[in-house]
Each structure stands twice: as C-alpha cells, then as structure tokens.
Amino acid sequence: MGESTNEPQTISGAEFRRAPGVSDWRVTASGPQAVYTASSFGDAARLVVPVIAAAERHGILPDADVRPEGVVVRIPDRDFTGIPAAAAPFAAEVSRAAAELELTPDPSLVQSVGIYVAQHSEADARPFFLAALGYDSLGDTDAVDPLRRSPQLAFNPINGDAPARGRTHFDVYVPADQAQARVDAALAAGGRLADGSNPPFWWSLASPDNHGVDIAPWADATD
The missing domain is CATH 3.10.180.10 (2,3-Dihydroxybiphenyl 1,2-Dioxygenase, domain 1)
Structure with a gap:
C-alpha cells in the first residue's frame, strides 16, 4: 500500500515567488505570468515548443500568446482554485528555455x-x-x-x-x-x-x- 506524500496541490503567490528559477515571473490576479521580448515573430514562436514540453512534464495547462514583439506565458487560474504546486518548476523550466533562446524577460510588460x-x-x-x-x-x-x-x-x-x-x-x-x-x-x-x-x-x-x-x-x- 503506497504512502501519502502530503504534497500540496496549490501554493500561494508568495510561495511561488520564493521558488528557485522564477525571477522572470510575476503573479497577477489571473495567475503567474512572464513576458519575453523578441526581435521577430519567428524568434518569439521558438519558445512555444519548450513551453509545451514543460507543460506536459509538469501537468500544467498554460496560455502562450505569441506576437512579433514577444511571447506572453501565463499559468491561468481557470476556476479560482489557485496556483498549482507544479507551476513553479514549470515556470523555472520555461525561463531556462527562454534564456537559451536569448529571449529577454520584461516584467514591466506583465499585467x-x-x-x-x-x-x-x-x-x-x-x-x-x-x-x-x-x-x-x-x-x-x-x-x-x-x-x-x-x-x-x-x-x-x-x-x-x-x-x-x-x-x-x-x-x-x-x-x-x-x-x-x-x-x-x-x-x-x-x-x-x-x-x-x-x-x-x-x-x-x-x-x-x-x-x-x-x-x-x-x-x-x-x-
């Protein structure tokens, strides 16, 4: 018989912000969000594949909004249940991928x-x-x-x-x-x-x- 891990299903905004590797991200009322600027639509779109891979790995349902100016990645609160615990490792993985693609985080554009x-x-x-x-x-x-x-x-x-x-x-x-x-x-x-x-x-x-x-x-x- 398996043992319960007692791992939390959701975390607070403060717990998300304290997680490692999420300095690109900010928390709004609709959930955590990061904005990465890009020089072209193609450069911005390159982040989508890593976002999909991270989402599948961590069981997250993100939104990715790709524009020529950059890409917005959100972890939306779809039903007032809060921030899923897996949001933090997902966000950190997306941030690492964005850095490898030389996309620039811009928290001033988060809203x-x-x-x-x-x-x-x-x-x-x-x-x-x-x-x-x-x-x-x-x-x-x-x-x-x-x-x-x-x-x-x-x-x-x-x-x-x-x-x-x-x-x-x-x-x-x-x-x-x-x-x-x-x-x-x-x-x-x-x-x-x-x-x-x-x-x-x-x-x-x-x-x-x-x-x-x-x-x-x-x-x-x-x-």
Missing part, C-alpha cells in the same frame, strides 16, 4: 485587466454580458472569455444606489515592483488619487472625468 461591473443590489447584469460578449460564467459572480483573451468581469452589488444606474471600473493587475511607476504615470496624465487607504495592495484612481481605475498589485505584493 492582466479585470472589469468590475457595479450594479444595483436588485439587478443582475451578468446574463446580459454573458450573451453580449460570448463569455462563460465563472463562479457565482464572475464572467470570463472562454479563451481568456479579454478582461475578466466581476459583478458587485451596490446597496442603496439608484436602481437604473450601473457603474463600472477597471482593475489593472501589475507586478508589485511596477505599481508605483504605473500610478505615477496615471497621475501625471491627469488622473487623481480617489482613495489612498489601500496601498501597497491597490491604488484607486480616477480620470479627469471620474472614470475609475484600480492599479492592483496585491496578488504579487501579498505574502
């Missing part, structure tokens, strides 16, 4: 975007957005592009707000070491700090005409 649809507590806008965007339900409150190309949506009630009014803001998930620069750039571009009580986990900004954007490094900043 994921979410849209928070704030709605009256008696309304349910999710069925409309599922139909209009061709999205799938995710959990009890979210909606997701089935191919994870477009921003994830979350639907949050506003108690006491006007019944016919919907409000929406963007969440921009960036690495913790890039957050202040992104905030500073948005403020320099005419934005204002709408709520400064939550840094370093997120900054709530508003555009000159009051559209909301949260710069949110919490997934990469939380131990």
